[in-house]
Amino acid sequence: MPQTHPAIDQTTPTTTAPTPPTELSLEERLAFINTAMTVKLDEAKVAYEVNTAHIDTEPVDLSDVVTGPVDTGPAPLPDLYPTPIAALLQRAHHRLLTGGWCKDVLVDEDGARCMLGAIRIEARGDSGLEAGAAAVLLDAIRRKFGDDVDSVPSFNDAHGSASAPLRMLDQAAGLADARGL
Structure with a gap:
């Protein structure tokens, strides 16, 4: 008689598929x-x-x-133009950019200046240099806006913002440099 092995003769139990996990409720997920x-x-x-x-x-x-260093105000702008009137007009332009622009007065209560006020302070008392810069500026203004402009102060006061006066000071500096002034 053939020998039987007990492990071989036994039938293997069938495995049941695992049950899928039940979905958690909202409260259980939050917990x-x-x-x-x-x-x-x-x-x-x-x-x-x-x-x-x-x-x-x-x-x-x-x-x-x-x-830190002590604040001594804005650093002076180096002259970009070698000629005195062009350099003066460039400094006046920078003065209006940093110190502010005003109209109807040379200097307002806040220290802002008009075009002529900026030229005057940057001329440092040299009336000849101041007059030369004002003349070149008026010439630049008349080239752009026509001969109807009476003076630099009247042009300055006719504007409500600094954009046109600043632009004209910059153009006048280039004109003075081109003329060698």
Whole structure:
């Protein structure tokens, strides 16, 4: 008689397919996410405490830390033009850009200047240089706007913003340079 082996003769039990997991309700999912976030926040808290344990928490006196140069106002603009009247007109243009433009007065209460006021301050008392710059500026204005313009102050006061006066000072500086003035 043939020998039978007990393990071979036995039938293997059939395995049943695993049952799919049941879907969690909204409350169960929120509870799960809350638990996961709490764990992450606890880990972050521990990491923060470890990373900042060596930091000295004494207050810092900023007067000992913050130092810098004393503000002496805007740096003077180097003359781009080698001729004196062109350089004066360029400085007057820069003065209006940095100090402000005004109309109806040479200098307003805030320190802003009109075109002639900027020329006068930049001429530093040299009336000949001031007159030459005003003449070139008036010539540049008349080339662009016609001979109806009576004077530099009337042109300045006829505008509501600094754009045209600034543009004309810049063009006058180029004109003076081209003339060698």
